Amino acid sequence: MAEELNRLILKFQNKDTVAFEKLYGMYAENICGVINGIIKNPERSQELCQDVFVRIWEKSAAYNPSKGRFFTWILNIARNMAIDELRSKSHKNQKQNLNTTTFVDIVTGSDNLDNAMDTIGLESLLKGLKEKCILLIDLLYFKGYTQKEAAEALEKPLGTIKTRLRACISKLRKQLKQ
Amino acid sequence: MDIEKYIASGILELYVAGALSDAENIDIQAYADAHPEIQQEIEAIEAAILQLTKSTSPGMPNTAFEVIKKRSNPDVVSLTTKKPVFTYLGWAASLLFAAGMLWMYLEKDKLSTSIQLVEEERQTLEEQLDGLKETLADKEQTERILQELRSKEIEVVALGGQNVAPTSYAKVYWNKKERKVYVDGKGLPEPPEGYDYQVWSLTLQPLTPTSIGVLSNFKGNSTHIFELKNDNTSEAFGITLEPKGGSETPNLEQLYTLGTVGP
Known part of the structure; x- marks a missing residue:
């Protein structure tokens, strides 16, 4: 499976639009979800998600597999664009602050989405997850904090961040298996 | 290396989040290549994060990739x-x-x-x-x-300078019929500020002065010819310097010019 993904990425880097479309199919919703988790604006998130994919197509050569996962690479690009968007003029009037909200604060309630895409809803996913876990996941996966930045933001030692994250993600994985 | 301990440390979660340095990332990728358990664990963590992030998506429109393809071309x-x-x-x-x-x-x-x-x-x-x-x-x-x-009706009377101003002179042109005089004051010095020349008609026996007028605005009259009424049977004319506007009686100490009417 890992090799199959690597081949796909290689084709994509060689400007194969079929491979590009496959990768889009694999990650588009995740990227859109990450952006929405940051800017909390569904329509704008869809537009920005398109921008992200245009960007990764243009910059495909910049991805280096030895330095991280492909998903992590596009996740990083998406987060930066979303945070830029949040800091840009178009969002200044909205009372959204990067530091006071988490991905949980998105406008939820579209049940048909869960049905249509065969995914588990956010609420049921986070059931049983502690507030400090949500905060940590938000900082590290949505807002793109480094381990050090997260440690400073939460006023915890670096090691605590690591072990707590392990515990939180394990809990999330258990939730997914049910 | 203790693989289980390594996996349990939480570093792989950070790796998927992109929260580590380039050097750490390169190390982990090398471990993953060497140890399938690590690779599997990474994929499992990523799968969980994919599920989570998918759940916050509002859903991409079906036409989105067509748009992206067009924009990428x-x-x-x-x-x-x-x-x-x-x-x-x-x-x-x-x-x-x-x-x-x-x-x-x-x-x-x-x-x-x-x-x-x-x-x-x-x-x-x-x-x-x-x-x-x-x-x-x-x-x-x-x-x-x-x-x-x-006019032939005019009688000219020359007025000569007196003690105060010996070099001054004046002329009176008297039209007896029309009872008016023209006084030519060209030979008089300019009166000092606050003073006017006053013209007097005189009868000599006894000496009686009667004012016939003031040469007002002496400076402003370029010809220095002044027209005045004279109802008197004058025997002489005199001009004195008086405070502005004239006086009731002449100040004879300031008599500038004087002249008698001819027989």
Whole structure:
């Protein structure tokens, strides 16, 4: 499976639009979800998600597999664009602050989405997850904090961040298996 | 290395989040290549994060990838470049507007300057016209006086300088029929500030002075010829310097000129 993904990425880097479309199919919703988790604006998130994919197509050569996962690479690009968007003029009037909200604060309630895409809803996913876990996941996966930045933001030692994250993600994985 | 302990440390979660340094990432990728358990664990963590992030997506429209493909094709004008063009258009329009306003302002300024110049010119012309009118009026007046003085009815009385001003002189042209005199004060010095010359008609036996008027605005009268009424049977005329507006009786110490009417 890992090799199959690597081949796909290689084709994509060689400007194969079929491979590009496959990768889009694999990650588009995740990227859109990450952006929405940051800017909390569904329509704008869809537009920005398109921008992200245009960007990764243009910059495909910049991805280096030895330095991280492909998903992590596009996740990083998406987060930066979303945070830029949040800091840009178009969002200044909205009372959204990067530091006071988490991905949980998105406008939820579209049940048909869960049905249509065969995914588990956010609420049921986070059931049983502690507030400090949500905060940590938000900082590290949505807002793109480094381990050090997260440690400073939460006023915890670096090691605590690591072990707590392990515990939180394990809990999330258990939730997914049910 | 203790793989289980390594996995349990939580470093792989950080790896998927992209929260580690380049050096750490390279190490982990190397471990993953060497140990399938680590690779599997990474994929499992990523799968959980994919599930989580998918759940916060509002859903991408079905047509989205077509749009992305079009925008990624350099032959088609990209939407990202279109937006700035419109932004610049707005700026260009406002710049043009500002330039237009500035031009209008400068034009308006030019016009007001022109209007001001024309107004100044008009004023100068008006002043010149007034001057001409005055000259003409003076000329007419002089002409009229000259005619009067040439009349045969006129009796001329020369007034000579007295002690106060021996070099001064004056002439009185007396039209007995019309009962008026023209006093030519050209030979009198300019009166000091606050004083006027006053003309007196005199009868000699006994000496009785009667005022026939003041040479008012001496300085302003360029001909220094003054027209005064005289109902008296004068035997002599005298001119004294009196406080402005004249006096009841003459101050003989300030008698400038005096002359008797001929037989």
